[in-house]
Amino acid sequence: MNTAKRAAQLLSTQNIRSLFESVEAFLFDCDGVIWKGDKLIDGVSQTLDWLRSKGKKLVFVTNNSLKSRIQYAKKFHSLGISVAEDEIFSSSFAAAMYLKVNNFPQEKKVYVIGGEGILEELQLAGYTGLGGPEDGEKRVELKPNSPFEHDKSVGAVVVGIDPRINYYKLQYGTLCIRENPGCLFIATNRDAVGHMTDLQEWPGAGSMVAAMCGSTEREPIVVGKPSTFMMDFLLQKFHINTSKMCMVGDRLDTDILFGQNAGCKTLLVLSGVTTQTTLRDPSNSVQPDYYTSQVSDLLHLLGP
Amino acid sequence: MNTAKRAAQLLSTQNIRSLFESVEAFLFDCDGVIWKGDKLIDGVSQTLDWLRSKGKKLVFVTNNSLKSRIQYAKKFHSLGISVAEDEIFSSSFAAAMYLKVNNFPQEKKVYVIGGEGILEELQLAGYTGLGGPEDGEKRVELKPNSPFEHDKSVGAVVVGIDPRINYYKLQYGTLCIRENPGCLFIATNRDAVGHMTDLQEWPGAGSMVAAMCGSTEREPIVVGKPSTFMMDFLLQKFHINTSKMCMVGDRLDTDILFGQNAGCKTLLVLSGVTTQTTLRDPSNSVQPDYYTSQVSDLLHLLGP
Incomplete structure (x- = not known):
């Protein structure tokens, strides 16, 4: 895949508009992207509201299996973010669905x-x-x-x-x-x-x-990222071509690889487990299309 | 190594004498060879006594790190077997020695x-x-x-x-x-x-x-088997060429590989985790020189 070989571009006022305009759905990882533990990362709430106001679909794809979709929806609400249960694709849900589709x-x-x-x-x-x-x-x-x-x-x-x-x-x-x-x-x-x-x-x-x-x-x-098993369920709900999706995550070997495996655009945020040093390290073979410090940069670079 | 390629021979009255005569020290794994949990395997005590009476050196090389050498000596005694602390080479001892020799x-x-x-x-x-x-x-x-x-x-x-x-x-x-x-x-x-x-x-x-x-x-x-790190300490004590040692164990990937890595003869016993089916499986690449059901076969095949 070409995207895997080209070095990631820092997200900027120069390149963000073409990304933003070509994307109909943003897929967000949660831990290290939306929150850390039970603490919301700065500016996330406003950024998600603004993306919705611009007509973008929002999806949350998390590998953390401690909660069910229902429990995640409650966690979002408790942090002041309105998310529907079926916008959440957790690896706990994926495990149950794997059993179901395999009879x-x-x-x-x-x-x-x-x-x-x-x-x-x-x-x-x-x-x-x-x-x-x-x-x-x-x-x-x-x-x-x-x-x-x-x-x-x-x-x-x-x-x-x-x-x-x-x-x-x-x-x-x-x-x-x-x-x-x-x-x-x-x-x-x-x-x-x-x-x-x-x-x-x-x-x-x-x-x-x-x-x-x-x-x-x-x-x-x-069944979780970087496996694309969950993508089938996501496509069933959203009917959007994966090339019009952007996966936003903090892990190269799960989030970014998942996005690339599925044919999505990819954006790495440095608010979680990956540092810029790791991203730039010659031993790292996973390069997202773009990287930036945190989710709220989307709003700051593009917003009002 | 040739020994790794030739299929293991079943220990028998035909081949045991040449093994027995060429070996000055028997190295025994413990779990699945001497005992299972806190239960001595049948005939072990008599076999060890008999080997000592024939002038063979006995050494116990265990990967189980739950006990120290002192605690293992006590366990042997409680099971009615007399073993000196410095005849025991446990992976707990190996871990401490690794730190020591590396200053x-x-x-x-x-x-x-x-x-x-x-x-x-x-x-x-x-x-x-x-x-x-x-x-x-x-x-x-x-x-x-x-x-x-x-x-x-x-x-x-x-x-x-x-x-x-x-x-x-x-x-x-x-x-x-x-x-x-x-x-x-x-x-x-x-x-x-x-x-x-x-x-x-x-x-x-x-x-x-x-x-x-x-x-x-x-x-x-x-530091434990199949690494030969412990062998240096064993040689310091016994001054016996490794070709005159026979490693007796129940695991192919630790005991038998350790014996082969160190240049010892090797004897697999089927009283522990390895079955004859596993030994004979085409996917298994580790072949001991000999195999037999349990330690007491040494006595039964050779003894009075």
């Missing part, structure tokens, strides 16, 4: 290493989820003649970011994948780190997914 | 994701360890304006198997590796699973190490 049997269960959001999306899709936050306090007993039991009807293990990761869950998921015939291993995403709080990055789903790869010696199916 | 400064600290054994070996080597079991009950708070603090004087993170793995430890270790300049990332080993109890396999250090690779996007220095 995963309703009578099989799904073991979850991750947050409430995955369990909620599974339930909305008609599936029975096990594990999740509930197993966060469980302890293992490593003693003789005391087998660790797991449910033989689990047909898929979904792994996402899990701040309550423990040995119980690792053993449960590992036994399902290794011993239940045909059991699927699905990763919501593989982000190394993410802005779980405003001040710091924390281990992302990439850490929990790798832990499960380490014990199972298997590779997962990834 | 790791005494004033720097070491953060431990793993068991008591690593902390004890660090202390015996004169280092200050942090973390370990003590951090197993710690919780993280993902809230605004609440930074997660880590010790800036940590110069190495040692990761081993950790049945008390949690998000606190993952974040602590990740911050040290990502933010403390020059911080080392040391893995005791990368075993996918191990016999933590007699009845089952459980996620091994490979799971915790992978989790840290996932969040730090770094690869560790591995």
Whole structure:
């Protein structure tokens, strides 16, 4: 892809108009773009309002699986931003949809290493989820003649970011994948780190997914970015050619790669995990079309 | 190496004598070879006694870092086997020795994701360890304006198997590796699973190490098998040419590879994590010289 080879352009008054005019929908990542933890990034609210007033469609594509679409809509509202549930494409939703489009049997269960959001999306899709936050306090007993039991009807293990990761869950998921015939291993995403709080990055789903790869010696199916699995659902709703979409994100290996894989224009913001040094490093092979400090630059460079 | 290409021979009355006569020291893995969890494997005690009575040196090389050498000697004694502390080469000891031979400064600290054994070996080597079991009950708070603090004087993170793995430890270790300049990332080993109890396999250090690779996007220095780092210490004690050693283990990718990397003869036992099907699978490229069901076959095939 040519876009991957040309160095990213700094977004400026010179080049922003052609981007803006050619784009009908802006796809935003959330962590490090819209907010950090529970803190809105400066100027985001005004920028989103202004984009809507100019007729642009807004879509939110997040790899963070801790919440469901409904819960994300509530989070947006609590931060003063009006977003509809079906404008949100979270990796928790993607995991449930992956099972649905692959005709995963309703009578099989799904073991979850991750947050409430995955369990909620599974339930909305008609599936029975096990594990999740509930197993966060469980302890293992490593003693003789005391087998660790797991449910033989689990047909898929979904792994996402899990701040309550423990040995119980690792053993449960590992036994399902290794011993239940045909059991699927699905990763919501593989982000190394993410802005779980405003001040710091924390281990992302990439850490929990790798832990499960380490014990199972298997590779997962990834449904979140940079996989374009979610794009089909997005196209069903918006009917906009991907060349008229612009993916705005803070991660090169997920957001920007997702945008490029899908044929979108791409804009990197430096308000999250990626620095300009990383972007310019010779070892980095992912170049967005444009980069800028933060989302509000769209408004400042173009707005009234 | 030729040994890696020729299919393993089943140990038999035909071939055992030449192996036995050419070997001065038997190197045994522990989990899945000597014991499973806290249960001795049948016939092990008599076999070890008999080998000693025939003048063979015995060495125990374990990737399990939960215990120190002193603690392992106690475990052997509690199971009725007399083993001296300096006949034991554990990956917990190897981690401390790695720091020592690389002149790791005494004033720097070491953060431990793993068991008591690593902390004890660090202390015996004169280092200050942090973390370990003590951090197993710690919780993280993902809230605004609440930074997660880590010790800036940590110069190495040692990761081993950790049945008390949690998000606190993952974040602590990740911050040290990502933010403390020059911080080392040391893995005791990368075993996918191990016999933590007699009845089952459980996620091994490979799971915790992978989790840290996932969040730090770094690869560790591995000091346990199949790395031959421990062999130097073993040679210092025994002064036996490695061609006169036989490594006996249950894992192809650690034990047998370690033996082959060091130039030892190799014997796979099927009493642990490897089945004959795995050994014979075309995808398996690691072939020991010999294989047999369990350690006591040595006695049964050769003994009185």
